[in-house]
Amino acid sequence: xxxxxxxxxxxxxxxxxxxxxxxxxxxxxxxxxxxxxxxxxxxxxxxxxxxxxxxxxxxxxxxxxxxxxxxxxxxxxxxxxxxxxxxxxxxxxxxxxxxxxxxxxxxxxxxxxxxxxxxxxxxxxxxxxxxxxxxxxxxxxxxxxxxxxxxxxxxxxxxxxxxxxxxxxxxxxxxxxxxxxxxxxxxxxxxxxxxxxxxxxxxxxxxxxxxxxxxxxxxxxxxxxxxxxxxxxxxxxxxxxxxxxxxxxxxxxxxxxxxxxxxxxxxx
Amino acid sequence: xxxxxxxxxxxxxxxxxxxxxxxxxxxxxxxxxxxxxxxxxxxxxxxxxxxxxxxxxxxxxxxxxxxxxxxxxxxxxxxxxxxxxxxxxxxxxxxxxxxxxxxxxxxxxxxxxxxxxxxxxxxxxxxxxxxxxxxxxxxxxxxxxxxxxxxxxxxxxxxxxxxxxxxxxxxxxxxxxxxxxxxxxxxxxxxxxxxxxxxxxxxxxxxxxxxxxxxxxxxxxxxxxxxxxxxxxx
Numbered sequence: 164x165x166x167x168x169x170x171x172x173x174x175x176x177x178x179x180x181x182x183x184x185x186x187x188x189x190x191x192x193x194x195x196x197x198x199x200x201x202x203x204x205x206x207x208x209x210x211x212x213x214x215x216x217x218x219x220x221x222x223x224x225x226x227x228x229x230x231x232x233x234x235x236x237x238x239x240x241x242x243x244x245x246x247x248x249x250x251x252x253x254x255x256x257x258x259x260x261x262x263x264x265x266x267x268x269x270x271x272x273x274x275x276x277x278x279x280x281x282x283x284x285x286x287x288x289x290x291x292x293x294x295x296x297x298x299x300x301x302x303x304x305x306x307x308x309x310x311x312x313x314x315x316x317x318x319x320x321x322x323x324x325x326x327x328x329x330x331x332x333x334x335x336x337x338x339x340x341x342x343x344x345x346x347x348x349x350x351x352x353x354x355x356x357x358x359x360x361x362x363x364x365x366x367x368x369x370x371x372x373x374x375x376x377x378x379x380x381x382x383x384x385x386x387x388x389x390x391x392x393x394x395x396x397x398x399x400x401x402x403x404x405x406x407x408x409x410x411x412x413x414x415x416x417x418x419x420x421x422x423x424x425x426x427x428x429x430x431x
Numbered sequence: 432x433x434x435x436x437x438x439x440x441x442x443x444x445x446x447x448x449x450x451x452x453x454x455x456x457x458x459x460x461x462x463x464x465x466x467x468x469x470x471x472x473x474x475x476x477x478x479x480x481x482x483x484x485x486x487x488x489x490x491x492x493x494x495x496x497x498x499x500x501x502x503x504x505x506x507x508x509x510x511x512x513x514x515x516x517x518x519x520x521x522x523x524x525x526x527x528x529x530x531x532x533x534x535x536x537x538x539x540x541x542x543x544x545x546x547x548x549x550x551x552x553x554x555x556x557x558x559x560x561x562x563x564x565x566x567x568x569x570x571x572x573x574x575x576x577x578x579x580x581x582x583x584x585x586x587x588x589x590x591x592x593x594x595x596x597x598x599x600x601x602x603x604x605x606x607x608x609x610x611x612x613x614x615x616x617x618x619x620x621x622x623x624x625x626x627x628x629x630x631x632x633x634x635x636x637x638x639x640x641x642x643x644x645x646x647x648x649x650x651x652x653x654x655x656x657x658x659x660x661x662x663x664x665x
Contacts, residue, residue, distance in 0.1 A: 190551045198539045270534035271552055272511045342454035425514040429445055 167418065174417025177424065180274040187277050192284030207292045210248075215296055218244055225363060234304045235393075241300045242389045243362035249290035250328065250381060251353045256282050257332030258339045258346035265431050275420055275427065276333055283329040297392065307394035316397050320387045323409045327384075330412035334419045340430045341423075356381055380408055433524030433603035433634035435486040435509060440518035442479040442504055442659070478504040479659040482518070486635050486652075493646030494639040496656035502639035505656065506530055506606050509637055524603030524634060529611060532593035542577035542584075542592055543568075549596045563599050570625075571595035572618065587614055598625045603634040610638070610645055 181188065200206035218241045226236040256263075260282045267273065301308060339345035357363075359375045360382050369376075376382050387401045450456045479501045486492060494502050507513040508520060510528040535552050536545055546567050550560040568577055571591045576584065584592065594613045613622040630636050630649070640646055646653060655663040 184554060186551050186556070187554070191548065194537070194540065194544065194548060198537065201539060267535055267552070269512065270528070270531050273552070341452070342457065343452045345454050348454065428513060430447070 170421030171414055171417045173421030173424065174419065175413075177274045177420045178276050178413070178417065181277040181280055184274075184277070187273060188280035188284055192281045192288065195281070195285040196288045207289045210289060211293050211296055214245060214248060214293060218296070218300075221363070229364065229368065231365070238300050238304050238306055238393055239365065239389070240363060242297055242392050243385050245290070245293045245297055246385045246388055247357060247360070247362050247381075248293065249286060250324075250384060251357065252289070253283055253286040253328045253332060254335060254353055255346075255350050256286060257336045258349045260332070260336045261340035261427065261431065268428060268431060275337070275424060276329070276416075279329050279332040279336060282332060283325060287325060301392065306392065309391040309394050309396065312397055313388075313391035316402055317388045317391050320384075320402065320405050323405050324384050327380075327405070327409040327412040330409070330416035333416035334412075337419050337423050337427060340427060360385065380404075383408075432488045434488070434522070435484065435604065435635065435637075436521040437482050437484040437508070438519050438521075440479060440482040440484075440508060440515045440520065441477075442501070442508060442513065443475040443477055443516045446474040446476065448474075477659055479508070479515075482659075482661060484654075486637070488634045490652055491630075491636045491650040492638070492652045492654065493650035494637065494654055494656060495641065495643065495646060496639075496662075500656040501659040502656055503530065503608055504659075506608055506637065506639055509604075510606050522604070526604040526606060527597065527600060527602035529597065529605065529607040532597065532611075533589065536581060536589075536593070538582040539580055541580055542571075542573060545581055545592065546596055549593075553600060555600075563596065566599050567592070567595045570598065570621075590614060591618060594622055598622075598629060601629070601632055605630060605633040605636045607636070607638045609640050610642070 196207060203209065205212075218237065222233065222237040222240050225231075225240065226233040229236070257279060260278055261268065264278045268278075300306075335345070335349060339349065356379075360379055361376060362385065366376055383398075383401050383404045387397050387405060390397045482505065484492075494505060496502055504513065506528070507530070508515055509522075510526055510530070511520070511522065512528075535549055537548060540548065543564060546564050547560055550563055555563070571577070571594075573588060573591060576588060577592075581589065581592070590613045594611065611622070611626060612619060636649070638646070638649060653663070654661050
């Protein structure tokens with residue numbers, strides 16, 4: 164028990180050091196995106212373009228398959244898919260981040276969480292690019308946004324999700340540097356999660372509430388932002404789930420850092 | 432005042448094989464049974480054994496020894512990059528390592544951006560960085576190349592850039608793997624003088640080298656490593 168606490172404290176200290184030296188992840192995360200602009204003029208907007216094609220084509224198809232109103236489904240799917248892209252790309256990039264930064268880890272002493280904050284931040288910046296698409300969809304299809312809930316619930320949630328995602332990334336990155344096949348398992352799991360999370364289908368299709376939704380953290384993460392944007396109300400305990408899970412994520416990832424921090428360099 | 436104390440430090444590099452690095456295999460192992468593999472990480476390289484060192488202000492330590500004797504491992508432990516398997520390291524003062532000059536370089540980014548990246552990694556703020564950029568542009572003599580992506584640089588130019596950045600950062604403790612020789616004839620002289628300046632300013636120097644002359648010239652303390660143990664100390 165004392166050991167557990169000690170490891171958690173050690174991990175929290177690692178987080179704290181990262182927060183005290185914000186340039187090391189803010190500037191470097193920014194540079195990662197900046198360099199994408201250098202390679203092509205529109206930079207990360209390439210991703211936005213390909214996402215918009217996927218949304219347009221699949222919305223047509225799925226609105227017919229599920230016989231739902233096209234206008235509603237486009238907004239529903241676009242917001243869900245763009246959020247999903249942010250979540251899954253962060254998780255997948257985290258799983259290979261330790262090998263990505265191997266050169267740095269072996270040469271300079273920087274808190275482990277700094278690397279994951281960098282990965283998280285650059286994916287968040289890509290997400291902000293994609294948000295242009297969300298705004299566009301809302302305008303084109305004239306959605307009545309539930310502005311009050313968006314500001315009071317969704318925006319704080321984005322912050323909490325960012326923290327949880329980074330913590331999740333910490334756990335995944337450290338375990339997948341020890342077990343090298345984990346990163347391919349992760350990308351497989353994320354694909355599976357995409358289909359079982361209500362993104363391409365609406366939870367109302369299923370009459371009974373299912374474990375796929377009730378115990379799916381990704382569902383809460385998406386739902387809490389998507390509902391207000393569609394002019395609907397957020398499920399009552401969404402915020403609580405997100406808040407509690409972010410604390411759990413931080414504690415578990417702090418433990419993982421504290422426990423394995425010294426071993427990472429030997430696993431690389 | 433800068434100081435370094437190493438107490439009973441040992442370092443073992445674990446060697447992992449493919450089976451123990453696979454999650455699938457690790458889960459399947461107890462199911463399938465049999466004892467094909469020994470316990471995970473049962474192979475080690477003993478890099479350092481029971482090293483005791485005390486360095487204080489003014490010490491210049493030279494480390495010699497054949498290849499594979501643990502020189503670089505010791506430097507890495509001193510730089511706080513490798514955590515020792517046993518024993519402890521106590522250190523006060525900033526440390527700068529000259530083991531690998533090129534870490535953190537981004538080959539797509541320009542020279543200027545790479546100066547910024549490196550300085551950020553070293554923990555400087557933007558005001559200090561602006562200062563250093565000016566100095567590096569002047570010192571490295573890279574001219575217009577400084578605005579081009581680093582991937583267009585020759586290896587000599589890369590050395591000039593990396594060395595110039597580090598040469599404007601002061602630290603209490605300097606760790607170096609062999610004496611650096613940077614650049615062509617004209618730059619070599621300049622870089623050499625700069626390096627001497629850095630070392631004179633530093634409180635503690637630790638340098639690993641194969642050249643006895645260099646160590647005799649620079650250092651006032653010597654150790655010889657053999658198979659990860661300190662053989663001679665004076």
